[in-house]
Amino acid sequence: MELLSTEIKNNVITSMIFQLKENHDLLLEANKKDLEAFKKEDQAMYDRLIINDKKIAGMILALEEVKAQEDPVSKIINNKNLESGLKVVNKTAPFGTIMIIYESRPDVTVEATVLAFKANNKILLKGGKEAIHSNTAIVNLWHKALEDNNLDKSYIQLLNLNRNETQAFLKKPTEPLDLIVPRGGERLIQFVKEHAKCAVLVSGRGNNFLYVDKNNNWKKTIQVILNAKTDKISACNALDKILIDKNIPDYQVKLKELTSILKDSGVHVLVDEKAKKVLAEEPLIEDSSIWYQEFLEMKCCIGLVDSVPQAIRKINKYSGGHSASIMTTDDTSAKLFMEQVDCAAVYLNASTRFTDGGQMGVGAELAISTDKLHHRGPLGLKELVTNKYYVFGEGHVRS
Structure with missing residues (x-):
């Protein structure tokens, strides 16, 4: 040619x-x-x-x-x-x-x-x-x-x-x-x-995860989750799955607050068995295959985990390999997550919506x-x- x-x-x-x-x-x-x-x-x-x-x-x-x-x-x-x-x-x-x-x-x-x-x-x-x-x-x-x-x-x-x-x-x-x-x-x-x-x-396939570490800035966490989930649901960099460390101080109160905010924003929330114990009124995830799905709609899953390694294992098993984010104030947790999560883009305290050529300094993609x-x-x-x-x-x- x-x-x-x-x-x-x-x-x-x-x-x-x-x-x-x-x-x-x-x-x-x-x-x-x-x-x-x-x-x-x-x-x-x-x-x-x-x-x-x-x-x-x-x-x-x-x-x-x-x-x-x-x-x-x-x-x-x-x-x-x-x-x-x-x-x-x-x-x-x-x-x-x-x-x-x-x-x-x-x-x-x-x-x-x-x-x-x-x-x-x-x-x-x-x-x-x-x-x-x-x-x-x-x-x-x-x-x-x-x-x-x-x-x-x-x-x-x-x-x-x-x-x-x-x-x-x-x-x-x-x-x-x-x-x-x-x-x-x-x-x-x-x-x-x-x-x-x-x-x-x-x-093109997303199915992006965000993990909330036990040490985090809760106000920033809420802001990032809302942006990642609701800013543009049709984008492959939109958020689908939220994993929350159950060792967060007052995790039950914060879990209810997050769910309420998501629902007020029009997001349909599904929860795993552990989260269901706190969020009794929310629909339970009946089929684990849903963790593999990219939604492209106002819908998300919330699950509880015990540690950073458990979150990493779940993300590496189910995600589309596109983007994943950790919300934490702990440098050790951040380093472990970002090195071990197998995605094209990994984030610390930022929305997955930035996985975009223009936003990442590449230009048109x-x-x-x-x-x-x-x-x-x-x-x-x-x-x-x-x-x-x-x-x-x-x-x-x-x-």
Whole structure:
């Protein structure tokens, strides 16, 4: 695949910024068709589907940020002159063709595309049928931006496939695929893993935990829990599970206070057997499999634990490997938790809602990776390249 200059890539991004500004109303009209067709049976998905002035401004900002970032391609990682006389240079290189499968969020169509394109990759976009009008409008604008700079539209392709067609495409793609990023829930991830024939980078599943240590600032704990749970329920960084150390002073009073505050905020609370002894009126968790679930709704589980190690074991067993937080004033507890919890992002006295490329200083992101290869956490521009060795000799042969 041809390597484009930074200037050409930035010119395309500039053209796309212009297209979004000029076609603001067209984009809103396209999104209106999607919203009218949506049945609102899934409030979280509906929230992600909406395009408004703020969302468009966010798209433009993402484009401007990526344009300003350093080109990640052909950067030297290592440069060695060996005793054999060979010169070995390891450089960053594009993946080639990236496919992203996602639901509902048209802003992903902008952000994923600009990141893949500036990293010199082709991108195939498989959005959900619920956002077809919005995604089509956005991709058409990208095509105009490409054509304005004399580039082929094949750099950015929207795939309008049903489930069976997607399955067939994954098994036998019409062009070589180098990486697939399924951005969604467990069912989507398993579907892609089952059928894909190339590398799959898992992202998007949350099921995030927060542990309240026996030593904590209770006022800050309440504030963090409310933000993590209620700020944006449709986000993969939202809080689902709360574990509370039963050795907290006056833990019964505080447990009742927390539950009351959550319920007043519209959160449906489920409790484990230990918490049920204090919160007798709250529904009991009947099936332990619920600890594996990502809710994406105003719902959470509360459980009691005896210690930091017990909280760590529970989180490592049930969480999605996305984000986990500890509320504590004890440095030893904090260190143990942050080192031993197996998540892409671990927090001390902070909301899980910060697991976001923009909030973590990465900039626009393709997704939040919960895989350990090739990258974990926000997939920003620098993470959308692989590497390539350049070996220079003078007729060298190995003896």
